[in-house]
Amino acid sequence: xxxxxxxxxxxxxxxxxxxxxxxxxxxxxxxxxxxxxxxxxxxxxxxxxxxxxxxxxxxxxxxxxxxxxxxxxxxxxxxxxxxxxxxxxxxxxxxxxxxxxxxxxxxxxxxxxxxxxxxxxxxxxxxxxxxxxxxxxxxxxxxxxxxxxxxxxxxxxxxxxxxxxxxxxxxxxx
Amino acid sequence: xxxxxxxxxxxxxxxxxxxxxxxxxxxxxxxxxxxxxxxxxxxxxxxxxxxxxxxxxxxxxxxxxxxxxxxxxxxxxxxxxxxxxxxxxxxxxxxxxxxxxxxxxxxxxxxxxxxxxxxxxxxxxxxxxxxxxxxxxxxxxxxxxxxxxxxxxxxxxxxx
Numbered sequence: 179x180x181x182x183x184x185x186x187x188x189x190x191x192x193x194x195x196x197x198x199x200x201x202x203x204x205x206x207x208x209x210x211x212x213x214x215x216x217x218x219x220x221x222x223x224x225x226x227x228x229x230x231x232x233x234x235x236x237x238x239x240x241x242x243x244x245x246x247x248x249x250x251x252x253x254x255x256x257x258x259x260x261x262x263x264x265x266x267x268x269x270x271x272x273x274x275x276x277x278x279x280x281x282x283x284x285x286x287x288x289x290x291x292x293x294x295x296x297x298x299x300x301x302x303x304x305x306x307x308x309x310x311x312x313x314x315x316x317x318x319x320x321x322x323x324x325x326x327x328x329x330x331x332x333x334x335x336x337x338x339x340x341x342x343x344x345x346x347x348x349x350x351x352x
Numbered sequence: 353x354x355x356x357x358x359x360x361x362x363x364x365x366x367x368x369x370x371x372x373x374x375x376x377x378x379x380x381x382x383x384x385x386x387x388x389x390x391x392x393x394x395x396x397x398x399x400x401x402x403x404x405x406x407x408x409x410x411x412x413x414x415x416x417x418x419x420x421x422x423x424x425x426x427x428x429x430x431x432x433x434x435x436x437x438x439x440x441x442x443x444x445x446x447x448x449x450x451x452x453x454x455x456x457x458x459x460x461x462x463x464x465x466x467x468x469x470x471x472x473x474x475x476x477x478x479x480x481x482x483x484x485x486x487x488x489x490x491x492x493x494x495x496x497x498x499x500x501x502x503x504x505x506x507x508x509x510x511x512x
Contacts, residue, residue: 186391193398207405215401221438222393226386228360234382235367238374269356271438272473273396277385280480293489300468300493306439310463313447318456318504322464325503326496333492341485348481 225270233281242285249287257291265298275299290338297330395475400436417454424458425501432465436472457505464497
């Protein structure tokens with residue numbers, strides 16, 4: 179682990195140094211990479227603080243029993259429906275879905291359901307789907323959703339069941 | 353985007369009204385979680401900045417437009433998997449490509465892998481769920497995207 183951290187720190191230092199040198203000496207590829215970095219950081223900083231504050235509020239206010247009831251073992255098929263509905267309102271993309279899925283799982287949501295949530299938040303966020311329809315037409319979006327959503331649910335069940343059998347624990351996360 | 357700010361603001365106000373101590377605790381949790389995952393986000397941003405430089409929109413348009421059906425879908429799913437683009441950039445781009453005559457199934461492979469397969473979000477996904485699960489989920493997502501592309505091709509009469 180220590181060695182890994184060392185490599186990471188070295189990588190980040192090289193990257194930063196490269197950007198600084200590029201800006202000082204006007205090296206265009208480096209400047210472009212720097213611009214990419216900052217414009218993506220800015221987009222993400224608009225979403226992430228809100229997402230993490232909501233996760234914090236979720237952690238203190240929502241009872242474990244409530245999550246278990248709707249997203250846990252006993253929820254059955256309703257768990258998947260809730261997961262898809264929650265995904266529909268998720269903002270951002272996968273990078274917001276991961277921490278939220280992690281929180282849900284920590285409060286008793288089963289693996290199958292959180293994988294459905296992650297997959298669904300990639301493909302059927304409502305604001306994005308509306309935007310998509312306006313550029314690609316309703317038929318395109320409808321086919322995409324109707325084909326991918328069942329597949330996402332099926333693969334989540336397969337993946338979840340497989341991991342439960344192998345006694346997988348979400349411990350590497352924080 | 354604004355409804356997220358409004359919703360968060362309202363949630364914080366309601367929480368403060370109900371119990372200020374709990375709200376403070378929520379903020380502490382939020383900050384701790386955010387700081388812990390920050391290195392992974394940093395890693396993702398570094399990857400994104402480099403990949404977007406190597407593969408600009410221009411290159412994507414070129415590869416999606418200038419090949420036959422099957423190589424088109426393969427290129428599209430490859431490019432969709434290794435890049436990251438918000439929807440408000442990706443869909444207008446696809447709209448333009450559609451008008452240029454790029455097949456629906458190629459665009460479907462591109463947008464679906466763009467959304468579901470995250471090579472660049474790997475550092476974050478790995479931090480939460482571990483390497484093995486991350487790889488498995490992404491491979492499954494790639495297959496889902498290919499099936500979606502084929503079905504799109506069938507329904508738009510581009511195959512058969």
